[in-house]
Amino acid sequence: MKILVLYHSDYGNTEKMAQAIAKGAQAAVDDAHCQLIQVEDAKLDDLVAADLIFLGSPVHMGTMAWKVKKLIDDCGKLWMENALAGKVAGIFATGGGLGNAGGGVELTLISLFANALEHGMIAVGFPKNLPGYADGGLHWGAYARCANAEGMPQPISDAALVAGRSYGAHVAEVALRFANNTE
Numbered sequence: 001m002k003i004l005v006l007y008h009s010d011y012g013n014t015e016k017m018a019q020a021i022a023k024g025a026q027a028a029v030d031d032a033h034c035q036l037i038q039v040e041d042a043k044l045d046d047l048v049a050a051d052l053i054f055l056g057s058p059v060h061m062g063t064m065a066w067k068v069k070k071l072i073d074d075c076g077k078l079w080m081e082n083a084l085a086g087k088v089a090g091i092f093a094t095g096g097g098l099g100n101a102g103g104g105v106e107l108t109l110i111s112l113f114a115n116a117l118e119h120g121m122i123a124v125g126f127p128k129n130l131p132g133y134a135d136g137g138l139h140w141g142a143y144a145r146c147a148n149a150e151g152m153p154q155p156i157s158d159a160a161l162v163a164g165r166s167y168g169a170h171v172a173e174v175a176l177r178f179a180n181n182t183e
């Protein structure tokens, strides 16, 4: 199974979450080939070649980072060709979360989820019974708050990375079930 983890990260938190997701996905599937690529470096062919695509963003000004949205918009040709339809998708984000209501993370995750559905992908949420959910989960996907109560940046926590690994494994297992049913 070809697994692609796409993300943008300025300061490393979203990259660490991307790595945790890749680790979980890799561990869940025996023959997984997992690639991590920053959205700026992604080619459309990378997406077409993948069976499972994760897409992650830091929260910027209440929604996803513009470089992530640029890649999504650049995928218009793939939408025309239904090239991503039927692939499984997972989503993730990190944010500062100031304001006690997530600072825009729900909008970020819902937007990423909607973009996957727009392509006819099978977007997979994060069940609350999985390890790490309380520290790094939302029903949409993996999320780490990377700031203290005053909103000052903090490195991503190990507890949130547990959530990243379990979400990565969960989505990969769903993708594997689809792959096995079509053989």
Ligand SMILES: Cc1cc2nc3c(=O)[nH]c(=O)nc-3n(C[C@H](O)[C@H](O)[C@H](O)COP(=O)(O)O)c2cc1C
Residues within 6 Å of the ligand: 008, 009, 010, 011, 012, 013, 014, 015, 058, 059, 060, 061, 062, 063, 094, 095, 096, 097, 098, 102, 103, 104, 105, 146, 153
């Ligand atoms: C330009 C900019 C805007 C941001 N806006 C928000 C925001 O609206 N809401 C939020 O929760 N965090 C916001 N943050 C905090 C980041 O989402 C958070 O620090 C994140 O973990 C950074 O990810 P990175 O280390 O992968 O770059 C912002 C950070 C930057 C640099």
